[in-house]
Amino acid sequence: MTNATNIMRMSELYVPTLKEDPADAEIASHRLLLRAGMIRKTASGVYTFLPLGKRVLAKVENIVREEMDAIGAQEIMMPALQPAELWYESGRWNDYGPELMRLADRHGHEFCLGPTHEELLTATMRNELRSYKELPLALYQIQVKFRDEIRPRFGLLRSREFIMKDAYSFHADQESLQKTYDDMSAAYERICKRMGLDFRPVEADSGQIGGSVTCEYMALAEAGEAELVHCACGYAANAEAGDCLARPTVYDVSKMEKIATPDVHTIAELAAFLDIPESSTVKALSGKNAEGQLVVMFVPGDHDLNELKAARAAGGFELLTDEDMEAFGLHKGSMGPVGLPQEARVIAARSLQAVPKWVVGANEEGFHYVGARLGEDFDVDEWADLCTVQPGDSCPECGLPLEGARGIEVSQVFQLGDKYSRAMGATFMDEDGEERPFLMGCYGVGISRSMAAIVEQHNDENGISWPLPVAPxxxxxxxxxxxxxxxxxxxxxxxxxxxxxxxxxxxxxxxxxxxxxxxxxxxxxxxxxxxxxxxxxxxxxxxxxxxxxxxxxxxxxxxxxxxxxxxxxxxxxxxxxxxxxxxxxx
Amino acid sequence: MTNATNIMRMSELYVPTLKEDPADAEIASHRLLLRAGMIRKTASGVYTFLPLGKRVLAKVENIVREEMDAIGAQEIMMPALQPAELWYESGRWNDYGPELMRLADRHGHEFCLGPTHEELLTATMRNELRSYKELPLALYQIQVKFRDEIRPRFGLLRSREFIMKDAYSFHADQESLQKTYDDMSAAYERICKRMGLDFRPVEADSGQIGGSVTCEYMALAEAGEAELVHCACGYAANAEAGDCLARPTVYDVSKMEKIATPDVHTIAELAAFLDIPESSTVKALSGKNAEGQLVVMFVPGDHDLNELKAARAAGGFELLTDEDMEAFGLHKGSMGPVGLPQEARVIAARSLQAVPKWVVGANEEGFHYVGARLGEDFDVDEWADLCTVQPGDSCPECGLPLEGARGIEVSQVFQLGDKYSRAMGATFMDEDGEERPFLMGCYGVGISRSMAAIVEQHNDENGISWPLPVAPxxxxxxxxxxxxxxxxxxxxxxxxxxxxxxxxxxxxxxxxxxxxxxxxxxxxxxxxxxxxxxxxxxxxxxxxxxxxxxxxxxxxxxxxxxxxxxxxxxxxxxxxxxxxxxxxxx
Known part of the structure; x- marks a missing residue:
């Protein structure tokens, strides 16, 4: 155990390489990081980094640290233990669900193990950051995070304890927030490049974090959990979040005709029965919004309704149960816009606006309509973006067909606006002496996840091939x-x-x-x-x-x-x- | 937020200094780290490190990292979440008590938040480190730790979430363990010096970690929780752990005499009543060992019984309740060696061996003996080291009177032997093809605690005075x-x-x-x-x-x-x- 020079010696390094593929490792990064003696599983979704794995992790951390420092963000370190009170204030103690790991201390006080730190930092700042003169301010930390994934898998890609860089910024106005958001975005592109990642910044949905403007940095990889669409023109989006411009096809018949469709209950069965493409049919889904209103949605037959978009369009959207459908006189396998209950609010995918005649259910068991005429046989109350984007849809920027890909989300930038500062009463005094809530941004990089993404992109049948800046x-x-x-x-x-x-x-x-x-x-x-x-x-x-x-x-x-x-x-x-x-x- | 050069600017740095002393900060490091805008309290015993505090923390970490690397220890990172099973195996799930923070995941599996990582690393190694050829091996990590202190106080000195460097070594034989233990000890001295600490390596007790050979590195400071004794000859010990050579004084009377001592229940009252120093009296304590045996212990009147030493001497030692004492016919305020129950096992402090005549209770309410003759009026079954050392006791190395001091334990080295490897079945194949449990050592440095200790030693009425190597x-x-x-x-x-x-x-x-x-x-x-x-x-x-x-x-x-x-x-x-x-x- 001498180390006279700074040369590492394989005779001394603890690198327990494995000849065989570990049984439960499904993807390359998981398999190879185990085999190369870089990580070991401690519990489901919980890993130990061995010496070479820790070296790679430190390299990734340092790249991120350098890029954060370069844009003037300041490093801090917040605790993993977060008092429940703060999460009650923001409303997320309940909203976050079972992914939030919770515990009580010996006195019975509730805590969670932070999956993210908006609440904690907002609470720290609200008592002290008081004047516009101290703004803007960007702080970051590189720290262990916890999320109790229901099904941890894929090694470091979806684990329950992981390393994140999370940054938060505080601003007096939108212009300042946009400036830091742009600085962060540029830093994130540099970080991805320096790690040797083939990546796309994509339009994203803000999910549980909140806020509106957001972008994800996706490392392209088959093992990725996210579906992406991208275009030669440079456009790219998370399929869940992008603007869906589907291309439905028209099954033209001279007038609306009701046809018997025995045993037809699905779009696939309907298309097969009529011998037309699924894109010529229209899919209907019925649900209730947050206020209990009946909402029926129509999307191109070859597309899926996107839950988040549906909820946004209708003010919440929960699918009806079979009992509820029956109560409304709706038929699961044959819903359509003609003859819906009076109270139904009808919302259809914008791309159906260009389809004059629809192939749809007849609201009668065993029957469908072909040639149902929009504006004559039925009306639509509202048009909205309702679908998950698919490869082949039109690019919203240039109109060419989009290509599909899978991606690993390695980082994300958000404009939170005043979501947390307003909920938690974090205000500053502006130039006119008025108290106003901060505008905030937050910016995350998955450190351990990036390490896995790098391996997904840089491996062959013999093992890993580390890019130089992150090699052990x-x-x-x-x-x-x-x-x-x-x-x-x-x-x-x-x-x-x-x-x-x-x-x-x-x-x-x-x-x-x-x-x-x-x-x-x-x-x-x-x-x-x-x-x-x-x-x-x-x-x-x-x-x-x-x-x-x-x-x-x-x-x-x-x-x-x-x-x-x-x-x-x-x-x-x-x-x-x-x-x-x-x-x-x- | 531009940072063209690497000069830091106070106009941009987030350093919320405070003019007033925070109300609940009792000691200098707590008060000044808060006032200097380096830390903020998040919850009781849980702190956030602001930019300058994080910089100091990173400096301390790097000193520790360099010294660990220099002796060939390899950096790893284990998770904070530890499966309960491992702690059941070692027996510490129950032994550790309420300081161990526990939680269950969404599937009901039990975990703790690691206060230390002996179990986890031993479990990782037992499956893979198989041959003497791979030994010795020393691994370390710098990581967040959790301990649910009943009364967190003193800021970073006694907190519930804190940063530690913990190292673990694996060996085939004692000689190799001793070598790494010595390397670590030397590294720890260098670490203390580089941090600018005035410190003493002291004899210590191994407490909950287990093992036998151990040394603590104490930063001398009034705010320290530990009582130390040290001598000009170089000897130093934790008062709890050192060899106690008390200097009882003899109150000489010609023969044993029973005297009425009305209203005398304590040593102080007895000494005052007789007008003799407390060191001329003998204190008695009665208890039961692990097997339920009645044990009565005698220590010099001016010394305290040390619980750990008492337990070691008697095989467990739990003080009798008042009811138990009554049942044995013992009198709380006047116990003595003359006329004890037959079954009592009598253990006395070794320093009383030189006292021929004792001033002790008479086992009768309101009466004491003076001049009770050792070997004539009563006998002692065993002599043992039973007391916490006090300033003025004799140095076990040179005999001069010891001086007292207070210290902050910043680090500790342990020889664990095979305590964990045997309990957890972690073995290797030795040169003769025999399976044997590893010998192990463990070595901790309190990173955030060191930061507080540095401030305790380097401050004045105007604030902190950082030593150069750890200054922000x-x-x-x-x-x-x-x-x-x-x-x-x-x-x-x-x-x-x-x-x-x-x-x-x-x-x-x-x-x-x-x-x-x-x-x-x-x-x-x-x-x-x-x-x-x-x-x-x-x-x-x-x-x-x-x-x-x-x-x-x-x-x-x-x-x-x-x-x-x-x-x-x-x-x-x-x-x-x-x-x-x-x-x-x-």
Whole structure:
């Protein structure tokens, strides 16, 4: 356990790599972070970071910290324990549901383990940040967070204890909020790029956090939980949140006709029965809004109603139970706009406005209408954006068909407005001496989640391939012989020289077969391997291998050193220089 | 919120200093960290670290991290959430008591919030660390911890959520454990020194953690919770843990005499009644051990029985209730060794062995004996170390009288032996192919507590005086005029130059009176202040002030820059160079 130089030694590092895939690891990042000895599961959705995993985590944290500091945000640290009172004040003690982990202290006082810190920071500020002169202010922390996911899975992608960077800003006016929001957004783009992520900033929905203007940064990956749509023009959105411009098709018949549709209860069955595409049919859904009003919604047959959009359009929207439907005289498999109960409020997807004739249920068991004429046979009370966007829908910016993708949400920016400051009475004195609630923004980066997203994008059948700025070390020197007086000393000397150049170096000084060392190096994912063998060394050469491309070549020892020294001298910002090895070795 | 250079600006920094002392802050560190705008209370014993507080915390963390890395310990990060099962295995789920914060997840599974991580890491290792070849291994983390103190107080000194560095080591044999224990001990001394702490390594008791060999690092401070004794010879101990060599005095009478002592129930009353010092009396305490055996203990009248020592000597020791005493025919205010019940096991403090005649209770209400002769009038079954050490007791190393002091426990090292590995079945294969439990050590540093201890030792009536290596910044440049075209630009230029030298610089660019800036600078405790005023500047000079000594002097601007540049070039390890400013400015 000596560490005379700052070279890491595989003989001492605790890196318990696994040969076999762990049983319950379904996706690449989960499987490979376990196999590479970087994380271990402690409980469902709760992980321990082993030395190499902790190193990667620290790299991600530092990138985030640097970018936050660069835009003038100030680092603080709030506690994980949050008094329940604050969450009662904001109304979220009840709203947050069972994902909020709760406990009582020995005196019976209620606390939660913070999944986010709007309440706590707003409460801290309301007593002290009193004047417009102290605004704007942006504070951030990098801290452990808790969310009791009902089904934790996918390793670090959906865990119950995780590391977040969360930032909060306080403003006197919207212009100032917008400025910080823009600064944060730009920082988030830089953070994603520096981590080596292929990402899209997408339109998002603000969910439980509240507020209105928001954007998610999505790392594109098949393992992602979020469905995205994006367009060559640059537009991208979370399918849940984007503006849905569906393209329904018209089944043209000369007049409205009621047809018997025995055993037809679903859109798929209706389309099959009529031999038309689902996009030519119209789907109906009945529900009640928050005030108990009956609301019937219509969407293109090939689209799904989006719950959040429906609730927003109707003022709450809870689907009717079978009993309720019966009470209203509605038929589950054959609802339509013709002959609805008088009291029904009819809201239809905006994209149906262009469809003059609808294929819909006849509000009669076993019957549908074709050619029901909008404005003649029936009317719609309101048009709204009701659907989850699908690939093939029109881009709201340019009209071309959207493409679909899956993404991992690595970060999100929000304009909260005065949601929390108003609820919690956090005000400041403006220039005219008036008390006003702060405008606030909040900005999150999933630190441990980003680590998983990076692996999802940078892996192959042999293991992880870390981008340089987040790799646990830059170079692994692999002596093929250990303990001799030729190969091993040369490898140690080279490792020391590379370390002196400012590279983070690990040497695989274990007495293992070459195959074991190569397999571990590929599994762990060091960006560059330098292989020191007897034969090439006797010619003054070593072999280098770039993990990302698999490219190998022999290189003169002197050329390696001098080349690296030259490149490092000329790399403007070394941490950013993703292509450093590329410049030198290809 | 721009931050073009890395100079901090008081006009932008969030440092809500307070003019008044907060009501409930009893000790200097609590009061001053609040007043200097470094921490805020979130709940009882739960604090938020504001920007400057977080900076100090990060400095302390980095010192600890560097010293851990230097001895080859590897950083990891374990979760705060720990499954109850692991604590059931070790037996501590019940033993730990109400200080352990507990909660259940949405599925009803029990967890605790880790106050320490022996169980969790032992469980992680038992499945994977299998061979003596991988030993020894030392892992550490810097992480938030939870302990539900019954009466949180003193700010960061006794809080319920706090930051700890905890390290754990695994070994095949005692020699290896001792080696790492010694390495850790040496690292802990360096850590205390680098933080600027006046400290003592003291003999300690291992308490709830378990194990036998242990040492505490105590920062000497009146506010400390621990009582210490120390000697000029170098010996030091926690008064609870040290070997007690009391110096009882003898009240010599010719023969044993029973005297009426009406209304005498306490040692103080007895001593006053007889007009002798308390050290001439003998105190008796009756209790039951774990097996229910009656045990009566005798200690010098001027000393207190130490519960842990008593329990160790008797195999558990619970004081008798008044009812129990009555049942045994014992009298609370007048117990003595003469005429005890037959079944009583008599244990006396070793220092009473040298006292031939005792002043003790007569086991009869209202009567005591003087001159009760040891070995004639009564016998003692066992002699043991039973008392908490007091100032004036003899040093066990050199015999001189010990001095008393109070201390803050900032860190502790333990040899756990196989306590956890045996209980939890964590074994490895030794060189002979035998399965054996690991030997383990554990090593903690209170990070947030160290921060408080530093303030306790480095403050005066005007505020904090941070030692250089942990200061939130090294230098504060104070322009006495802001916004003019002479003083302010010169101050900005100087700040930029000092920053380029590698110093951490803050500039007080607020439009405040000089008095406000001086008061804040002293309260916050920047080690060096550079005051830029119109008159001295017109002579090419600035005033410098060292916070620690209060010394001020005018210095030529060029001399300041060149002097600092020279000193910095020659300071071997800048972070360690406590005396840097001293060399230059005095």
């Amino acid at each position: 070390a830059h170079v692994c020197v692999v002596p093929l012989v250990v303990g001799d007086d030729f190969v091993h000393p040369a490898a140690e000397k080279l490792a020391a020289e590379l370390s002196k150049l400012g590279l983070e170096v690990v040497i695989d000084d274990r007495k293992e077969r070459a195959g074991v060392k190569f397999a571990d190096a590929d599994l762990i994912g060091w960006p560059l391997q330098v292989i020191v063998g007897k034969r090439s060394l006797s010619e003054g050469k070593v072999e280098i291998k770039r993990r990302s491309t698999g490219a190998r070549r022999d290189i003169d020892l002197v050329a390696l050193r001098d080349g690296l020294a030259f490149t490092l001298r000329n790399a403007k910002t070394w941490g950013n220089e993703l292509s450093l090895f590329g410049q030198l070795f290809e | 910044a090294h230098v504060c440049v104070v322009p006495l005029v802001v916004g003019d075209d002479f003083v302010h630009p010169a101050a900005e230029k100087l700040a930029a130059e000092l920053s380029k030298l590698g110093l951490e610089v803050v500039i007080d660019d607020r439009k405040e009176r000089a008095g406000v800036k001086f008061a804040d600078a002293d309260l916050i405790g920047w080690p060096l202040q550079v005051i830029v005023g119109k008159r001295s500047l017109s002579e090419g000079k600035v005033e410098i002030k060292r916070r620690s000594t209060g010394a001020r002097r005018d210095i030529d601007l060029v001399a300041l820059r060149d002097g600092l540049a020279f000193t910095l070039r020659n300071a071997k390890t800048w972070g360690n160079e406590l005396s840097l400013f001293g060399q230059l400015f005095e």
